[in-house]
Amino acid sequence: MREPAKAQLGAIADNRVIGPITQTDIVRFAGAGGDFNPLHHDPEFVAKSGFPGVIAMGQMQAGILSGWLSDIFGVENVRSFGVRFVAPVFLGDTLTVGGTITAIAETDGETRAEIDLTVSGTKGPVVTGSATAVVAKD
Template sequence: MRTPAKVRVGDAPDTRVVGPISQTDIVRFAGAGGDFNPLHHDPGFVATSGFPGVIAMGQMQAGILAGWLSDTFGVEHVRSFGVRFVAPVFLGDTLTVGGTVATITEANGESLATLDLVASGTKGPVVTGSATVVVAAT
């Protein structure tokens, strides 16, 4: 088991940059998750949808953000994770994912940090969220 991270309120651990998002990324995620909505792979269908191009599924961005969280703090230290989808991700977009420590509290003998999370694309946030992780007592 990894040692919990040492953080303070206001800390923002190093972000992760992912992309540019390709059709292959989307197809691979669709295969893994079973989401074969034509918005994610069929340009002809997308042309009738009102979107300007193929979009990545929101769960893909949420998964990328969850990967950053678990790599940064250790999956064994994650106590909660939630997201809100705020904008689509298109082919060619590059995502920057990360978070900021909002609070640190004590509960059940653990120091818990609440993080404000964000995945941002070319035009701004695409996913926002929050997480609670165990951190080192200060």
């Protein structure tokens, strides 16, 4: 088991940059998750839907965010994780994944950090969320 990460109120954990997002990225995630909605791979269908191009499934960005969270804080230290999808991700978008520690408190005998999470795309936030993770005492 990894030791909890050190955390400071207001600190921004190391951001991660992913992309640009390719059709291969989307197809690989569709295969892993079983999401074969034509919005993610069929340009003719997408053109009729009103979107300007193929979009990545929201769970792909949530998965990228959860991977970042567990890499920084350790999956065994994550106590809660939730997301909200706020905008689509298109082919060619580059994503920046990160979070800010908004509170640190003792809960159930553990020091826990509350973390505001964001995945931003080329034109702004695409996923927002929050998490709670056990952290090391200062």
